[in-house]
Amino acid sequence: MKVNVKNISGEDTGKSVELIDDIYGVEPNDHAVYLDVKQYLANQRQGTHKSKERAEIAGSTRKIKRQKGTGTARAGSIKSPVFRGGGRVFGPRPRDYSFKLNKKLKKLARRTALSYKAKAERVTVLENFNLDAPKTKSFLNILHALSVQQEKSLVVLDNVSANVYLSSRNIPNTKVVTVDKLNTYEIMNANHLILSEGAVEKIESLFNSKATA
Template structure:
């Protein structure tokens, strides 16, 4: 598949890039995509949730009332879970949510996600660009020129650029990521991908190894 390369003014440069069929032209493997997205979302969880159990609640251990003669049930410590303010039964404990996948499955998932976007004609290639200073208006103008301002877009650049990143930070529907940090969730969560030329080369080099 060939795509035209555009400038940040939205004009066709007259040049074309060829998308590697091994990355952008495969039959999407939905199970791998599901597993990789599940892995990503699981890793976003801190796993620090905790409730106090019976042994950890600061309450008296004095017997609540006498054993017999009250007409009620027997009770010991007020730490018991059946009392208000008592410990929690089977509450959450701190643990991690790591989901492990081998590198082949992860790369297959990313190739599948990119191929799905290519099949939807949801990929735009732009020549490498930068901004003189962080300014949201300038970044938004680039999206408007490329007809992406009203779409949920993922902008993929080749290398870290603080001016570009800071300029996009206030835009709810746009996210900037460098090619080396691209993941399946980000691809599938966007309506359109705006990929710089250098980023395209890095993506193809990484996913064809």
């Protein structure tokens, strides 16, 4: 499908780019999307949760009452989980939540996510641009010109631009990433995808079905 290229003023430049079917028109694979999003969210977890079990609680190990004849259950330590202040039974322990996914599956998930956005006509191609200085108002003007200021937007650049990044980081519901950091979760989470011309070319080289990376 062909998409007209716009400038930062929201006007057509007279140019257009071809969004190839191998990336923006694939047969959706929802399970691949599910697995890739699941891995992304799992990788965000620190896994540092910890609670103390009875062996780690500070307290006396004296037998608190005689074994028999009290009419209540036997108890051997104040650190028992049945008492207030005792250890926790099967509490959380530090662990790594990450898991492996094949590169081909991850690439298929990203192509599926991009295809969903293209099919919904939620992809805008923007002429390559940069900002002279980090200024939030300048970036807001671009969003207003593209009529996406009220939407959750993901701006994808081909290379790192410090001024663009700094200008966007205070704007809610807007995120700027480079192609190499593009992931399925953020594509699906955004209402609108804004790609620079350079990003379109780089996506084609990285995410097409024949790419080995």
